[in-house]
Amino acid sequence: MNTKVLKKRHLVCRWLAGIIVLVVVATLAAGAYFFNVAMVPSHKSFINNSTKISRSDPLYRQKMWFKGADKQRWTMESAGGHYRLVADYLPANRTTTRNVIILHGFMGQKEKMGEYAALFHHLGYNVLMPDARAQGQSQGKYIGYGWPERYDVRKWTTKLIKRNGAASQIVIFGTSMGGATTMMTSGIRLPRQVKAFVEDCGYTSLNAELNYEAGHLYHLPKLIRGPLIAVLSGINRVRNGFFTGQASALTMLHRNHRPMLFIHGGNDRFVPTRMVYQNYAATRGPRELWIAPKAGHAASYAHYPHEYPQRIAAFLDKYIK
Template sequence: MGLTILNTAIKKKRHPLRNWLIGIITVIVVAMLAAGAYFFNVAMVPSHKSFINNSNRISRSDPLYDQKMWFKHAHKQNWTMESASGHYRLVADYLPAAHQTTKNVVILHGFMGRKEKMGEYAAMLHQMGYNVLMPDARAHGQSQGKYIGYGWPERYDVRKWTNKLIQHNGTKSQVVIFGTSMGGATAMMTSGLHLPHQVKAIVEDCGYTSLNAELNYEAGNLYHLPKFIRGPLIAVLSGINRTKNGFFTSEASSLKMLHHNHLPMLFIHGGDDHFVPTKMVYQNYAATRGPKQLWIAKGAKHAASYAHYPHEYPKKVAQFLNQYVK
């Protein structure tokens, strides 16, 4: 009887500690869910991002001033189509080449960019004799969409744009897919799909290895979060993304898709890139199964290799593409 009373007393004394632990765990879980929701909005919901420069201003001191001004005044056709998923209306600019040609390029912009931000690349490839198609990705520019997909759902849109381009310009079309930053990752993710035989080569500039790797890097780089916080936080974000955006962030992998790619690919990356770290390009380069070439633009920051090397960049691109597009 006395032992039973003692055990009961001990259990009662334990209740405050147990309740305290439950309270702490509850606070941690709620905080993690709130943080995951916050970072989902930062990463996946289109809005102004303080860490992205989206200025429309073209400075005369810009080494690519002439190219940007050419694009600004160039006549553009407006193309539209329904997204591959059927949910959104997508918009693109089309610039036919100066002379009839079978050479075509699809140009893909970066995170929170839009087709107009790729004007210097359009000018470069148009000067090389290409018909140029420049889509706004889902949830960017004039295209509809609720969430950013980082290239994963967009890869099917790129394939659909490519088919539309071939239908417009004929079965003898030769197509190049070209992208920078998120557009570069989208190009790599597209490369692993079954594509029309008219797609001859891909150029990717500063694309990431995978969405999870980029999220993990930026959680440390921009927000200085310790490693032990990043994993659980990304897991929460991924779960929210699966519910709202249709995929787990771990699915969106350039590396995974490059393992299925046999198309020729030119990899370009700035040697001083601290947004998509330069080391990622070596992993991407190793993953592809097709003919490949790598150029590290020494000293160039993120998506700035062309501006850093305004004369060498077009030469590198032309020399690579001329091997595969005649």
């Protein structure tokens, strides 16, 4: 083989090696960027976390009730003992065994769940509203999308039982990330006092949601999403304690035998409506499904302010005395 051919092959190899290095570096950098977007608590341009209440809001009355309601401040250490978690507790107007834990969505806080607190309080429940780790007033470095938080929720149930007695009946309710947390919690060992779950617009798994949002929000082609999520997952394992592929509502639902009501907006473009059918099929306990036809993400109550509480009450009355 002559010298010119060898030189040309050498140049081609160097060129290809350079491209590979650039692609790897770019993928690592992009994965680190998306880890910060997804896992690090900060302002997110695609999330509306305004707490302003408009008189035109169909749930204005419920939100204003919550704003003026007397609340007790509860605190505890997170599962694992690393962070101090904060919750609001609103006792029912009369003595009752009915209790609900209300879980908020991504980059949310308990103050954003006032309309749900009003709903359950009107149904005669004691209401506990935690701020998830790294959100609201709770401590934490990273968002867990329900995976580490499921053990925090179990600790809140234990605290509720200690406060309200062994006869307590507990419902776990959540929207969006809180809905996914509800489903993930359903698959772990829980006190017998946990009687039922209601989840509204939760995702099937963290990886499925990350893949969907990479296409929906950032318009990334499928070929790129996989490597980016893999890098993000590796960073998350080191910093946040788990691979993103572990955080699966579907896996946990396969272990659940308690009753669950699934709610999803028929026009949800943030957690696509198709996910609820997979979640519904996965659970092993008594189940009901309601698709709120015109509702977008986490907007079923606002679109159907009368039907929404009626459906929840009708479902829970079958299992809560």
